[in-house]
Amino acid sequence: MHNHNGDRIFDPQHEDSIPREREGEIIKRVARHMAGVMQELHMDLDDPNFKGTPERVAKMYLEMFHGLFEGAEPTITTFPNEEGYGHMVIEREIPFYSMCAHHFVPFYGHAHIAYIPKETIVGLSKLPRILEFYAKRPQLQERLTEQIAGYLWSQLKPLGVMVVIEARHLCVEMRGVKKPGALTTTSALRGCFADREVREEFLALIRRQVNW
Numbered sequence: 001m002h003n004h005n006g007d008r009i010f011d012p013q014h015e016d017s018i019p020r021e022r023e024g025e026i027i028k029r030v031a032r033h034m035a036g037v038m039q040e041l042h043m044d045l046d047d048p049n050f051k052g053t054p055e056r057v058a059k060m061y062l063e064m065f066h067g068l069f070e071g072a073e074p075t076i077t078t079f080p081n082e083e084g085y086g087h088m089v090i091e092r093e094i095p096f097y098s099m100c101a102h103h104f105v106p107f108y109g110h111a112h113i114a115y116i117p118k119e120t121i122v123g124l125s126k127l128p129r130i131l132e133f134y135a136k137r138p139q140l141q142e143r144l145t146e147q148i149a150g151y152l153w154s155q156l157k158p159l160g161v162m163v164v165i166e167a168r169h170l171c172v173e174m175r176g177v178k179k180p181g182a183l184t185t186t187s188a189l190r191g192c193f194a195d196r197e198v199r200e201e202f203l204a205l206i207r208r209q210v211n212w
């Protein structure tokens with residue numbers, strides 16, 4: 001995978017997805033390793049509260065890392081931009097949950113995604129699915145933001161695209177510096193969002209309070 005400068009975006013699993021038929025075998029193997037970790041920590045595997053825990057953790061990992069599996073990439077149906085719509089399309093506050101690649105604990109929050117179409121538009125329901133696909137991998141918030149922007153840039157060939165993600169990281173809140181409530185913001189942009197005016201329109205729109 002490449003960003004707009006042609007640099008490789010670090011994405012260890014992109015060409016090496018897990019075949020679906022290996023799922024059952026992988027659950028068994030991960031569960032065995034998990035039981036080993038628990039034993040190393042002197043946990044009593046015969047404790048009734050641990051009954052089935054290694055298998056449950058294994059299955060949960062497979063769910064949280066769903067994006068590593070073959071066929072997880074969403075099919076993106078695009079449509080011709082027949083109305084010639086040339087303004088910003090924004091989907092804001094799309095919730096997501098991901099796992100930090102450094103600590104394997106969750107980080108979670110919202111993404112705001114905007115693009116300005118040229119020839120092609122995309123069904124709005126697809127934007128959350130692209131976010132979900134990349135979130136369901138061991139991630140860094142910076143990389144997640146870049147990957148969504150890069151994906152839309154290459155698939156839609158729009159005039160511009162911008163992604164802002166705001167997230168809380170449990171590895172910051174529960175351990176280490178222990179800063180509950182700290183919010184990390186990242187952004188990635190392509191094309192006309194490099195213009196300050198375009199960028200500011202987007203940022204103003206995502207900050208606006210809507211009362212339904």
Ligand SMILES: [Zn+2]
Pocket residue numbers: 100101102103104169171172
């Ligand atoms: Zn972390």
